Amino acid sequence: MSRPSPSDARLFEGRGLACRRGERLVFEQLDFQLVPGGAVLLTGPNGSGKSSLLRVMSGLTPPLAGALAWDGAAVAEDPGAHRARLHLIGHQDALKPVLTVAETLAFSAALREGPRDRVPLALQRFHLTDLADLPCRILSAGQRRRLALARLLASPAPLWLLDEPTTGLDDASTQDLLAAVAEHRAGGGMIAIATHLPLPIAAAGLIALGEFAPRRSAA
Amino acid sequence: MTAFLALVARDLRLALRQGSDAALVVAFFVLAVMLFPFGVGPEPQLLARIAAGVVWVTALLAALLSLDRLFQQDYEDGCLEAIALAPLPLEAAVLAKCLAHWLTTGLPLVAVAPALAALLQLDAGGYLPLVFAMALGTPSLSLVGAVGAALSLGARRAGVLLSLLVLPLYIPVLIFGVAAVEQAVAGFAIRPYLSILTAFLVAALPLAPWAAAAALRPALE
Secondary structure (H helix, E strand, C coil), X not given: CCCCCHHHHCCEEEEEEEEEECCEEEEEEEEEEECCCCEEEEECCCCCCHHHHHHHHHCCCCCCXXXXXXXXXXXXXXXXXXXXXXXXXXXXXXXXXCCEHHHHHHHHHHHCCCCCCCHHHHHHHCCCHHHCCXXXXXXXXXXXXXXXXXXXXXXXXXXXXXXXXXXXXXXXXXXXXXXXXXXXXXXXXXXXXXXXXXXXXXXXXXXXXXXXXXXXXXX | CHHHHHHHHHHHHHHHHXXXXXXXXXXXXXHHHHHXXXXXXXXXXXXXXXXXXXXXXXXXXHHHHHHCHHXXXXXXXXXXXXXXXXXXXXXXXXXXXXXXXXXXXXXXXXXXXXXXXXXXXXXXXXXXXXXXXXXXHHHHHHHHHHHHHHHCCCCCCHHHHHHHHHHXXXXXXXXXXXXXXXXXXXXXXXXXXXXXXXXXXXXXXXXXXXXXXXXXXHHHC
């Protein structure tokens, strides 16, 4: 399948995905599709595999069955290229206590071979500019979360995978996040968000992971 | 390349700011070597005879002491996951971390080794070979150690497991590192020993990051 104009036709999809954590099958027969500008919310009870699905999407966890494809090309064939086009913001903020806020973002951008000039913008959008020279050690939980999310803007990537991104955020910061999400989608980006809160995200697809739980529990 | 250098620079910066880690390794090296004259007695001939071996064995243990931090902290705070998700191949990331580890622990060990050898009355002809041999041998210690650190990641009592995994693999470096110094003192050529240490390093440079990355991936799933 050749797609001549990648900016319009990019498509991220998964077919027949199954995932196992330890000895337990978390979900199976799961399909999803993300188009440019698209968003999908992952919902479901604790342990239903929201985080696992995001990790499968990121390539960190290989799926037990099924496959991921980007523009029709199997993701497994070039995992490096897949990593270059995504951000995964997980439960952990991945901050170093002795590095400053600005250094953390600059490292994040450099690690992704991105330009460093987006760091001030990322700081500003998440209201971290005043904290830029402070070590992460003294940040509050909400500030740490904002810094983790600011990575999304510090280096561009078309696919954002967010795992409970609003944990610890106050209302204003949640609005900042939603604004960043809307802007990302307007620019053709794709987003998958695992959440247990009803986030007001327009025209988002929904994957209720409870529906993909294995029918029969393994004896 | 940007990402590789950024990772090295970050690890160096962390080591400098946290300070205590690298200093601890050197302090252990110095103190442990200083115990030997108390343990075996102050006779210069005896100390000179064991000097090369004592410095090398203690350097191995000091290097071992620092290994559990190589991936553990990054693993616990989620940074390792972020590094694994960067476009940079995980093998290259491991190599970058090994380089930073060597610069902050191996290199200081090489720097203080002559002073400690002097404390142990090492024969004058042995200093240069000791520095050469350690300069060639300690990078192998960091690389081989990274495989052990990756394998024991997340295990309970990782430190003990790590020493069981890694110390046997350090034996070749120890044998040829000590032999280089002793042969120099005895007046023989040290080139063959340095060549073998170089060969270890050349083999470890591609193999250790590859093995360590393979061990890290399941831990990150």
